[in-house]
Amino acid sequence: MTTEVAGSAAVVRAPGPWSRIRDGRTGPVGLMLLLILVIWYAGAVYLNAPRLIDGYERNETAWTAPKLVDDAWAMERPILPAPHQVLVELNDTVFGKKITSKRSLVYHAWVTISSTLLGFFLGTALGMLLAVGIVHVRALDKSLMPWVIASQTIPILAIAPMIIVVLGAIGLTGLLPKSIISMYLCFFPVTIGMVKGLRSPDPLQLDLMRTYSASRSHVFWKLRWPSSVPFLFASLKVAIAISLVGAIVGELPTGAQAGLGARLLVGSYYGQTIQIWSALVMASILAGLLVALVGLVEKFVLGRMGVVTAGGSA
């Protein structure tokens, strides 16, 4: 019996390379990536083929299936570019250009990131301020919440040009108008999460404060605020991602000078689908990095607060 247990423990201790891939994260992630690539390549052929066949027939060129596939993956302005075309474009524009150049994707990403981050900080500040007001002033709870919710029912694409125009008329141009669109989107999850978080202390924890005849500011700083931190981080992850969306949307009506939004717009003017897709891939990489960054800060802060995060429990 004992030897059997020891034997099985030894098996657990030394997994083969195959089971490590299958049971770990590498396996599923890799498989999913492979699946997406296959579908993408197949989609590229399917979507680009009709135009290619038209061309062959017009030029009376003989064509075969392998040639069609080759051509479909190498068009200059494809309907759907193949992944490697996007990668080549990304490589050219990220590593092949000086980052100060207007042709560098790093430059455009930086423009978008800076308005994303400014918008994120403004939105977080506004969201927290509203939440504190809503939790502490009964009148605000009744009067403000409907407006907060209504603000999010307006399509951002409709209101973004108006914000840019109005702010432009009072002399605000450049980074700030775009950040304000980011702020407009990202204050909402922060407010909702914070209100929930600030109201999360249980009656006993509140009664305890009452027995100390604690002031409202003590109740806030020593109880409500720390209680709300886990809720806040959940909101911040959503907020930073939609802040990026806000920044990109904000770049569309500015006349498309710089930023990932501008790349998207210029790409669509000239049918540069490869450029559009590389900007999209760049945007999603940025979104992933930003959310991961918030996650890292969350892990650090909650760790210091003694909160056991999933997977870290003893």
Place this chain on the structure above:
Amino acid sequence: MQNVAVTAVPAEALARSAGSSVVRTNKLSLTFETSDGPVYALSNVNLAIGQGDFVSFIGPSGCGKTTLMRVIADLEQPSEGSITVNGVSPREARLNRSYGYVFQAPALYPWRTVDRNVTLPLEIMGLSKQERQTRAAHYLAMVNLTGFENKFPWQLSGGMQQRVSIARALSFEPDLLLMDEPFGALDEITRDHLNEQLLRLWEKTRKTVVFVTHSIPEAVFLSSKIVVMSPRPGRIIDVIDCNLPPDRTLDVRETPEFLAIAHRVREGLRAGHSYDD
């Protein structure tokens, strides 16, 4: 903060000069207005708790013992009658921070270490960092938790968590300790152990303790006075003086004196119930 400390002294002096009663109620009643009609939580409660007493409220669930405790703590307002705590209204007593409250659950703040949970009231009351550290160390030692200062609450057992909450209530050195079924959620072995510790603590500090329980052995073992209550409306049926030897251990529960008192408590509780049916 300073002002509160200054005004607290005359209030206490007043209370002592007015008599030895820490808590005194006169025809106290409390009715909760609910959507299903009024609920009579307390009815005509007359009670005097003296300095240094260990008083237990015992009764079945819903007999208003916790409500009475919450009235003393100014967490509920009475509908009729009067009550004084330390000679003043419960509200003033609360503002003077004259009592420490131990709840049914430990109610520790999970983001604070054990140490910082104990110093929470001291931070609010504006004590210096050094004084806070000294007090935390002192009272954690008193509940046998030295060495656990930097643990978070989730790393402690239920009994240890409740001991932290007792240290927290003692840390700002109130004269009156209100304990609302503090060991109700614990297993019997842990409860016995904590009962003994609490008794030693009371002998050492000589604070006035008001203790809510529905365990007869616990009430008889700990108390100098037992208040038997009955439900709907919550009222006092019997007040039993309990003069077991001060240095008693858990073995006292086998003695005839102990069993006689326990019997009288049980009779009281039974009387309350037959009235209810």
